[in-house]
Amino acid sequence: MRGITVRGCGISLPDKVLTNDDLSATLDTSDAWIIERTGIKERRVGGITSQMGAEAGRRALEDAGLQPADVDVVLLATTTPDALVPGTSATIQEQIGVPGGAFDLNAACSGFVYGLVVAAGLVAVGSGRILLIGSDALSRITDWDDRALAVLVGDGAGAVVVEPVDGPGDLLSWNMGADGSLRHLLKCDHGGYLFMDGKEVFRKAVRVVVESAERALSDAGLQPADVDLLVPHQANLRIIQAACQRLGITEERTAVVIDRYGNTSSASIPLALDDAIRNGRVHDGATLLLTGFGGGMTWASAVLRWRA
Numbered sequence: 001m002r003g004i005t006v007r008g009c010g011i012s013l014p015d016k017v018l019t020n021d022d023l024s025a026t027l028d029t030s031d032a033w034i035i036e037r038t039g040i041k042e043r044r045v046g047g048i049t050s051q052m053g054a055e056a057g058r059r060a061l062e063d064a065g066l067q068p069a070d071v072d073v074v075l076l077a078t079t080t081p082d083a084l085v086p087g088t089s090a091t092i093q094e095q096i097g098v099p100g101g102a103f104d105l106n107a108a109c110s111g112f113v114y115g116l117v118v119a120a121g122l123v124a125v126g127s128g129r130i131l132l133i134g135s136d137a138l139s140r141i142t143d144w145d146d147r148a149l150a151v152l153v154g155d156g157a158g159a160v161v162v163e164p165v166d167g168p169g170d171l172l173s174w175n176m177g178a179d180g181s182l183r184h185l186l187k188c189d190h191g192g193y194l195f196m197d198g199k200e201v202f203r204k205a206v207r208v209v210v211e212s213a214e215r216a217l218s219d220a221g222l223q224p225a226d227v228d229l230l231v232p233h234q235a236n237l238r239i240i241q242a243a244c245q246r247l248g249i250t251e252e253r254t255a256v257v258i259d260r261y262g263n264t265s266s267a268s269i270p271l272a273l274d275d276a277i278r279n280g281r282v283h284d285g286a287t288l289l290l291t292g293f294g295g296g297m298t299w300a301s302a303v304l305r306w307r308a
């Protein structure tokens with residue numbers, strides 16, 4: 001049996017900071033409304049998916065003490081590829097100088113957790129190390145005159161190295177789901193802008209994320225009390241708080257970066273994970289519960305033992 005462990009973590013963010021006050025200058029909104037309804041104070045914009053992904057990937061390799069040649073596959077979770085063809089992972093592969101395979105995965109905001117499960121599957125059938133990256137530039141598909149979406153989105157990337165180990169490894173359980181009958185709730189047609197039925201997504205999100213997280217915990221034979229850190233998708237602070245409350249996991253045991261970065265889709269979970277690691281919140285052997293949801297609708301959760 002071949003399992004996985006996760007080694008190294010890196011992120012990348014565009015330099016340009018857009019505050020709520022900046023948005024209020026051109027939109028009928030306010031800092032107070034955005035903070036109260038979403039928890040977001042500022043976000044980064046102007047990112048390019050391949051550039052951010054390559055930088056996060058390089059930093060994850062550096063953090064793991066590895067060279068590009070030590071990796072077999074670049075797996076990029078993204079909703080905002082640089083182009084339809086080729087996959088943006090190919091650009092990243094070339095920019096970092098990784099030999100081997102490269103492919104994109106689109107499961108919207110659940111993409112990073114889907115990617116972790118796919119990476120574990122590749123390892124199980126014999127792959128070497130996988131550079132798993134979540135990178136999204138939602139600012140590029142946002143209508144900046146649409147206050148409903150403009151206040152929510154941000155750009156960023158995060159990456160980890162997924163490494164084979166003998167035995168069951170550190171991915172203790174996982175859960176993935178989708179309901180394509182809800183795809184109209186969150187979508188972007190070719191050449192168009194992102195559309196979201198925010199209220200409906202909110203309602204569904206809390207339910208699916210809690211159910212998915214509970215299933216993953218139960219499959220790992222664990223209780224909410226066993227979770228050292230919940231690392232949720234960062235879509236809205238109120239969704240995170242509602243999920244925490246229903247799961248019985250306190251906010252002190254939850255990674256939150258939405259105040260600084262907004263909703264960065266596939267990047268939000270690795271951005272939150274990296275922040276928790278840098279702030280000394282993830283000890284050796286910690287039990288992490290990663291959970292996300294997004295367009296599709298899709299959802300996914302994973303219970304991961306962290307090795308420092």
Ligand code: UT7
Nearest residue numbers: 028029030033037109147148151198199201202235236294
């Ligand atoms: O990544 C995965 C997908 N995304 C999500 O999970 C997002 C899910 N949804 C949400 O986060 C929330 O539904 C929003 C933040 C999008 C909206 O919050 P809400 O509490 O559901 O607000 P609402 O849509 O019920 O709107 C309340 C009021 C409305 O005015 P009236 O009808 O009460 O007069 C809106 O027109 O707030 C108004 N409004 C705004 N006001 C100021 C809507 N957007 C804004 C805005 N600034 N940006």
